[in-house]
Each structure stands twice: as C-alpha cells, then as structure tokens.
Amino acid sequence: MRRSYSIALVGNPNCGKTSLFNALTGLNQRVGNFAGVTVDKKTGRTQLPSGEEVQIIDLPGTYSLYPKSNDEQVVFDVLLDCANPDRPDMAVVIADAAALKRNLLLCTQIMDLGIPVVLGLTMIDIAANKGITIDVPELQRQLGIPVIALNPRKNKGIGQLKKALEDVHSGKYPSLRKDFIDIEQLCGSWIITASEIAGCATLYGAMQICCQLPEVSFLNAAQRIQLAALMGESKFHKSRIQAEEVLLRYRNISEILKKSLHEDTPRQKSLRSERIDRILLHPLWGNLVLLTVLFLLFQSIFSLSAYPMDWVEGAFGHLGGWLSDILPQGLLSDLLINGVLAGISGVAVFIPQIMILFGLITILEDSGYMARISFLSDRLMRSVGLNGRSVMPLISGMACAVPAIMAARTIQNKKERLITILITPLMSCSARLPVYTILIGLVIPEQKILGIFNLQGLVLMGLYMLGFVVALIVAKISNLFIRVKEKTFFLMELPVYRAPRWKNVGVTMLEKAQIFVRDAGKVILIISIILWGLSTFGPSEQMKAIDQKYETLKRLRPTEVARLNADMATEKLANSYAGKLGHSIEPVIRPLGYDWRIGIALITSFAAREVFVGTMATLYSVGDTDNPDASLRDKMRAAKKADGSPMYTLGTGVSLLLFYVFALQCMSTLAITKRETGSWKYPVIQFLYMGVLAYLFAFGAYALLS
Structure with missing residues (x-):
C-alpha cells in the first residue's frame, strides 16, 4: 500500500504551530509516539483543494537543526534520516513575523536539506504593533519558496496555504534556488x-x-x-x-x-506586552501578582463550583431515594443503587470543579501569563538545583502527573530532568481535587476570613502550596546526591499577551470533563461494582450466622426492627470480604486515625486517587437502609467509631488530606516514570520516599489535632 503524502509542520516554540495544526486537521487527529522514542507524535489529515487527503505531522518545536533535547533530536532524526517512516514529503515552516530573522534560520536549514518548503508567516498583527511591515511577494521572490500570511487563531490564510501546498505537491511551483549557503x-x-x-x-x-x-x-x-x-x-x-x-x-x-x-x-511603536512585563516580571510586584493569581484561582474553584456541585449531589440523592421506593428489594436493585449509582455520583459531583480548574489554567496559558510564571520561578528553581524550564512540568502536574513527567523531556540537563521527574508527583493533580473537596467540606467549616476570604479555599491553596514547597526541599536534597557537573542556562521566548480565546477555553473545559468521566469514571465505576460485591458478600458461614442472630433478635424485639436492620447491615459489612481486607491493614493505619473503611479506600485508590471518593460512596451506601438519599458528605459526617465518637474529626480529616498530598497513589505515574527513566529504580524510589512522607505528615497531624 502506497504511503500517503505527508507534510510536516516545523517551527520555533510559540510560533503558532499547534494552532495551525488544529486549523488544518480539525478533529481528524491522533496522538502516538515517534518510532523508538517516547516523544508525542501528533498526526492528522487535511484535504487539499483538489480533494486529495494528505497527512499532517506536527513536529516538536525547535530553534535549529542542532538538537539540545529529546524533542529536538526527534526533529533532527525525522528530517535527516531518509529511511525514517515519518520523514515528510514537504515541510511547512511556521515563522513568527515579529521575529522573522531568527525564525528564518530554521527555514533555510530545512530548505538546504532538499525538502520542499512552504513558509507560513504568523503573528502579522503583532509585527505591525512593533512597527514591522513585511513585503510578502518580495520575500517569496527572494527565498524562492511560497510564502503565506496566516492567522490560525482566526482561520485566516488556511485556504491560500492549502492551495500553495497543492501547487508544490503537483509540481506547479518548482524550486527557484539551490543551496542557501555553499x-x-x-x-x-x-x-x-x-x-x-x-x-x-x-x-x-x-x-x-x-x-x-x-x-x-x-x-x-x-x-x-x-x-x-x-x-x-x-x-x-x-x-x-x-x-x-x-x-x-x-x-x-x-x-x-x-x-x-x-x-x-x-520609539515609534511601544509593544503593550513590554509595558505589562515591567510589572508582572518585577522581582517584587511580579511575585505578589503571581501569589494573588494563585489565591484567586483556588478561591474560585470552591466559590464557582459550590452551586453546581450541590445541584448534582442533590439530583443523585433524590434519584437514589426514588429508585429505592420504586424498585423491589433484592441484589439487583442493591447493585444498581449502591454499586452503579453510587459510583457514578462519585464521578459526576466533581465535574464542575474539574472544568473550572482546567478553564482557569487554559486562560493563564492562552493569555501568555503561564510562560511568565516560568520566568519568575527561575531564580527559586536555581536555588534547589533546577532552572525555570522545570516549572512547566511542575505546573502541568496540577492537571496530571503523567503528561507533566513527559513534558520534562524538554529539559536538556539529565540531572535536572531526573529531579524534575522525581518531584513532579508532589504537585497536587486534578485527581486529588475530589479527595480534597470531600474532606475539606467535611472537616473545615464554611466561613469567611476577614469577611471576604473563603476558609475552605485557603485550605485548598495551602495543600497545593505545601506540595510545591516540599517538592523544592526534595529537589534540594536530591541535588546533593545526584552528581552531574553539566551546567545549563534557562532561555525562553516570552509570548505576547493576548485575550484568551473563550471558545478554546470552553472546548478545553468540555474536553477535560469528558476525559475525567471517560477515564477516571470508568475506573471508579468498575471498582465501585467490584467493591459492592466484596462489601455485600462474605464467608457464607459467618453471613449465615449473622442472619440467624438478627432473626432471633427481631422476634424478641419486634419494636426495634429498624435499628436491628441497620445493625445487621453494619455487622455484615464488617464481616464481608471488603471488611476483612480493611481490618487486616487497620493496625498499620490506626495511628493515623483511620478505620477499616478508610483502609479499603487507600488500597483501591492506588489505581487512581479519585477512586477514594467512589470507594467511600459505595462503602457508606451498602447496607444503609436509613438514609438512602443522603449525600456522601452527610453519610461520612454521621459515621461513628466503635466507641460512638465521630469518625471524621478535624484530626482524621487533616491527616487524610496530608496523606493524599504526599502519597503516590497512582499506578500510571509509576509506569510513566519507569518509561521516561528506563529503569524501575526511580519509580521505586519515588513510591518509597513519597509513602514515607505521607505517613509521617499524616501521623503528625493526627497526633497534634486529636
């Protein structure tokens, strides 16, 4: 079968390459890896004016053909190796019109490789603000290749680009020059x-x-x-x-x-971004603005999501109660209500917070401010043996540690890259957010500080900041043990400030919600159903003995049937297979303030941290005959220890929060660390040091607050 005609998109970082890829391919995209390396390969298809479909390959950003990182090495291998299956038939070099001289270096290098090239000029408006005017026809004549002015964000120039691609592909636009240099x-x-x-x-x-x-x-x-x-x-x-x-x-x-x-x-033109940067990159004011932005972000997560979360929680509560009333009692209805519905509610209730978190992060990225965070953090990073390039993986870790660890590939220094990989899981990812939310809402009062600050939002910000501070401490200690003399310097191009693309923000929010529901929801639902089975069934002899015991008690105390039913359900749960699993690890976790139910959640959430919520929803739903329509928070709030005291005190709640700040409860993170480092040594180190930190912090919190 003949390989389809392929076109590579090449360019400097922050030149608009990804926007052009999205504009050309739309939803016709897929992500894989380049052959033999763990670097993302984004491919898609687009249709030329003639109707022919061609493949588009989005190559990693690079400034030249002299590679300094894994991503840049991929560009070198793809373009230089004539036998590489990903080698393109043509290249579209995307160049920032506001920095054209620097961008043309890469363009002319690719031209000299003998690959047909089309030059796409982006950010024409920004160049105009700088007082730069480009004569596109003359530039095209001088270079001897097609030159197209583009604005992928507004879908301008895409038609002309496709026409130029077709002309080069069909031979209507022959090359007019040979080597750019001799x-x-x-x-x-x-x-x-x-x-x-x-x-x-x-x-x-x-x-x-x-x-x-x-x-x-x-x-x-x-x-x-x-x-x-x-x-x-x-x-x-x-x-x-x-x-x-x-x-x-x-x-x-x-x-x-x-x-x-x-x-x-x-002097004729003053770029707005430069004036803004005088404040936002100032050593003092810039850091104050950064702290304010982070503060508002975490306040917003609680404040903006409160009402939709209550609506979702209430809707599932009423649905559970309604199903309990209309369905006949039995294993099937119990599975549906306490297994399937409880698992789904554990996913759906946190969708508003996930969407708001990613929406706000997208606004920071789209506006150009996220790159400033890296710049501001460079001095702090250098104090612990890293540099500002490590900040982007750490910030990405607030969403998910897996792509964040993969993002560390752009770090050239092997030592800095390894340390960044080891500490990235300490950043609180979105999977922890459901756990934080349920526990903060349970043990932290909903009150205002100084009349305006939400206490729960402050606690949430504190958990994120604690993970970051401890990550810096671990990086400093690791820097003392990992001996590599290679020195690096942090250089990056700051993108100009732009108004966020609200359509892009909305699409990202919906996309992340879908990913959360599809990926996390699938795991949570499966584990919820398995847990329902483990919580409902147990050794037959013990279960039979409990049934006989309570049948006798009901005959002797006919006025106490409702209470006896609740006691029987509790005893059955404690003697179920899940109960026995929880009781087996209870001696280890009791010093942290946890009971066997929490122990089960700690085990199941190793698959994914957010499974903690689904596990608790199932465990507190199985056998709950008194309040089938109560919310999970209400059920956890009503939970008691064996001595009758509340299960979730301030000490237990804070202990659990700190445990999940530090514990590496994520199989996917361990797997990606192994893949990126090529050894099981570092995932094991990662799991052990984070586990020790989690236990010590949780133990200390419970001892101090109980």
Whole structure:
C-alpha cells in the first residue's frame, strides 16, 4: 500500500504551530509516539483543494537543526534520516513575523536539506504593533519558496496555504534556488565523499550528520567508522563549522530582509506586552501578582463550583431515594443503587470543579501569563538545583502527573530532568481535587476570613502550596546526591499577551470533563461494582450466622426492627470480604486515625486517587437502609467509631488530606516514570520516599489535632 503524502509542520516554540495544526486537521487527529522514542507524535489529515487527503505531522518545536533535547533530536532524526517512516514529503515552516530573522534560520536549514518548503508567516498583527511591515511577494521572490500570511487563531490564510501546498505537491511551483549557503565552500570537498558514505541527497544533510555523529542513530557501524576517519583526516571542527554556518545564514537572511522587511524605529511603536512585563516580571510586584493569581484561582474553584456541585449531589440523592421506593428489594436493585449509582455520583459531583480548574489554567496559558510564571520561578528553581524550564512540568502536574513527567523531556540537563521527574508527583493533580473537596467540606467549616476570604479555599491553596514547597526541599536534597557537573542556562521566548480565546477555553473545559468521566469514571465505576460485591458478600458461614442472630433478635424485639436492620447491615459489612481486607491493614493505619473503611479506600485508590471518593460512596451506601438519599458528605459526617465518637474529626480529616498530598497513589505515574527513566529504580524510589512522607505528615497531624 502506497504511503500517503505527508507534510510536516516545523517551527520555533510559540510560533503558532499547534494552532495551525488544529486549523488544518480539525478533529481528524491522533496522538502516538515517534518510532523508538517516547516523544508525542501528533498526526492528522487535511484535504487539499483538489480533494486529495494528505497527512499532517506536527513536529516538536525547535530553534535549529542542532538538537539540545529529546524533542529536538526527534526533529533532527525525522528530517535527516531518509529511511525514517515519518520523514515528510514537504515541510511547512511556521515563522513568527515579529521575529522573522531568527525564525528564518530554521527555514533555510530545512530548505538546504532538499525538502520542499512552504513558509507560513504568523503573528502579522503583532509585527505591525512593533512597527514591522513585511513585503510578502518580495520575500517569496527572494527565498524562492511560497510564502503565506496566516492567522490560525482566526482561520485566516488556511485556504491560500492549502492551495500553495497543492501547487508544490503537483509540481506547479518548482524550486527557484539551490543551496542557501555553499556547503562545499564552507566544509571543503571532502563533504561530497561524506554525503556518499552517509547516503545523503544533499551536502548540507551530510554536514549535519557529521556535526551530530555521536547522537545519530540511523547509521550502521561501517558508516560511522568511515565518517569518523574522514572527519579526522579533514580536521573537521564541529563548533567552528556550526558557528560559520549560522553566521553565513544570518548574513544572507539580513540581505533578504533588507529588501522585503521595513521596521520603524523602536520609539515609534511601544509593544503593550513590554509595558505589562515591567510589572508582572518585577522581582517584587511580579511575585505578589503571581501569589494573588494563585489565591484567586483556588478561591474560585470552591466559590464557582459550590452551586453546581450541590445541584448534582442533590439530583443523585433524590434519584437514589426514588429508585429505592420504586424498585423491589433484592441484589439487583442493591447493585444498581449502591454499586452503579453510587459510583457514578462519585464521578459526576466533581465535574464542575474539574472544568473550572482546567478553564482557569487554559486562560493563564492562552493569555501568555503561564510562560511568565516560568520566568519568575527561575531564580527559586536555581536555588534547589533546577532552572525555570522545570516549572512547566511542575505546573502541568496540577492537571496530571503523567503528561507533566513527559513534558520534562524538554529539559536538556539529565540531572535536572531526573529531579524534575522525581518531584513532579508532589504537585497536587486534578485527581486529588475530589479527595480534597470531600474532606475539606467535611472537616473545615464554611466561613469567611476577614469577611471576604473563603476558609475552605485557603485550605485548598495551602495543600497545593505545601506540595510545591516540599517538592523544592526534595529537589534540594536530591541535588546533593545526584552528581552531574553539566551546567545549563534557562532561555525562553516570552509570548505576547493576548485575550484568551473563550471558545478554546470552553472546548478545553468540555474536553477535560469528558476525559475525567471517560477515564477516571470508568475506573471508579468498575471498582465501585467490584467493591459492592466484596462489601455485600462474605464467608457464607459467618453471613449465615449473622442472619440467624438478627432473626432471633427481631422476634424478641419486634419494636426495634429498624435499628436491628441497620445493625445487621453494619455487622455484615464488617464481616464481608471488603471488611476483612480493611481490618487486616487497620493496625498499620490506626495511628493515623483511620478505620477499616478508610483502609479499603487507600488500597483501591492506588489505581487512581479519585477512586477514594467512589470507594467511600459505595462503602457508606451498602447496607444503609436509613438514609438512602443522603449525600456522601452527610453519610461520612454521621459515621461513628466503635466507641460512638465521630469518625471524621478535624484530626482524621487533616491527616487524610496530608496523606493524599504526599502519597503516590497512582499506578500510571509509576509506569510513566519507569518509561521516561528506563529503569524501575526511580519509580521505586519515588513510591518509597513519597509513602514515607505521607505517613509521617499524616501521623503528625493526627497526633497534634486529636
């Protein structure tokens, strides 16, 4: 079967590449991994004006073909290896019009690889604000490739881009120039022999392979030996060749831009982003603004979600009560109400908070402020042996640790990358949010501090900040033990401030809610049904003895049948298979203030932290004949210890909160850590140190507050 025509999107970070990919492919996308490496490969399909469908590959962002991270190495391998299955037939290079000179470096490098190129200019409006005017037809004539002005956010220029892609694909737009720089003159005639050995179609491809020879994975042993010998004979000096290449390219680019770009003097235009950054990146005011933003974020999560959560909780409570009234008593109705419905309610009630959290994070990202958080945090990160590049995985960890750990691939320094992976799970992810919400609502009073601040929101922010502070401490300690002398510097381009795309915010909120319901909901529902079975059934002899005991008591005390039914349900639950599992670990967790029910939830939530809520919903629903329509919080609030005292005191609640701040209750996180580090050593270290922290903090909290 013939491979479909493929087009790669290439560009610097923050150039609008992802927006263009979404505009071209719409919902026709899928995510996988590039062959042999754990780097995300986003592919999709789009239709050209002729009706032909072509494949679009979104390559990771890079500034040049000199890789400094795993993501950039992927770009190098895909473009240089002619046998790579992902090598594109054409490349669309997306360039920021406001920083065109720097962006054209990568563009001209790809042109010299012999790959047909179309240049897409984004952020034309921002360039205009800077006083930059680009003569697109002249730039196209000078480069000898199609140049299209684009605004993917507003879907402008997409039709012209597709027409240009079709023209290049069909041969209607032949290449008008050869090499952008003379590679043979730069390197010497030996580069011709090198291209023959490496099997490269261009001299520039051979030069790049020689520069990156130790990291090149697609050459065989004979090719490596021959190239190394040839480079030795020719006295090839990688750093000198790279420096001279870049200087030559920028010299030619400058000549082109003199004819196709006009720039007003800086005083004529003042970019709004620069004025805002004087405050938001200030060492003092910037950090105060950051703390205020985080404070408002966590206050909003509780304040904005209160009403929809109450509505959802009330709706499920009434539905449970209604089903109890109309369905005949029996195992099937018990499974439906106390297994399936209890599990679904444990998922649905937290959808408003999940949507609000991701909506607010999307606003921060879309506005350009999230990148400023990395910049502000660089000094703090360096004090613990990391740099500002580690901040993005840590912030991403507030959503989910799995993609956050994968995001650490962009960190060039191996030591900093490893430490970042080890501490990222200490950031409170969205899976912890349902646990925090149910426990904070249970033991923290809903009151105002100073008349305006929500106490529950303050506690929630405190839990997130505690995880971050302890992550910094662990990073500092790890920095002392992991010995790597490699030094790195944190360089990043700050995107301009923009108004958030509210459609994008809404789509993200719905998408994350769907993912939560589909992924977490599926696990919670399955475990809820299994738990219902384990909580309903037990050793037959013991269950039969309990039935006989209470049948006798009912005959002797006919006026106390309702209370005896409740006592029988409680005793059956305690002697069920789930009860026995909980009782078996109770001696270990009793010092933390937990009973056997909480013990079961700790075990089941190892699959996913949010399963804690579904587990508690099932355990407190099975055998509850008195209040079938009561909410989970009401049932937990009414729970008693063996001595009749309340189960969920302030000490127990805070102990549980701290346990879930630190415990690595997530199989997926362990799996992704193993995949990213290539060893089970680091997941084991991660699990053990976080488990010890969780136990010690929980023990201390219960001892102090009980």
